Amino acid sequence: GAVVSQHPSWVICKSGTSVKIECRSLDFQATTMFWYRQFPKQSLMLMATSNEGSKATYEQGVEKDKFLINHASLTLSTLTVTSAHPEDSSFYICSAGALTSVLGDEQFFGPGTRLTVL
């Protein structure tokens, strides 16, 4: 149980285009989802926190107009990188939490999406 998927697993796009990444909780309802960014050989940096049905909370230094987050349902959150540039190339990872008596406060991580902007 508590499986999180991401789609696509990797994507290559041209500079200036937009890319959408999906994060799904497959077997539980996620009240909160998180988006992280990981540069090569570096740690994960939290970009934003989203709760179903409300606006995402972005971390300092993350451009909310560039990284659009939508959490329209309890099982799906999307991250759209708008007008992507080569410096946006990175590994994007989502996680989901449910705050239930069974799952507790644990976050469950997706496998990540590797974005390469040419």
Add this chain to the structure above:
Amino acid sequence: AQSVTQLDSHVSVSEGTPVLLRCNYSSSYSPSLFWYVQHPNKGLQLLLKYTSAATLVKGINGFEAEFKKSETSFHLTKPSAHMSDAAEYFCVVSGGSYKLIFGSGTRLLVRP
């Protein structure tokens, strides 16, 4: 503010020998601490977590960690390394409001 420092960027051990991955934390209150493992092209997997219960925490795959408040440490250990343990390991502290703050990571190499 909460933070974690992983003292080694790389650790190399021989198969069958003990593993020690070091982590120090800083927290203004009693923290929740975690160790996650990341294998190449796979999602992060929770190894174990400390949430103010027993100071010695046992996790999956034979890993364990000891919370030492006096030393502000939460080192990860395993008595005998397997080749399959080679991966990136992250020490993580709860930052409050359900946030996780990741350490810089330690890459574990296991030699045959």
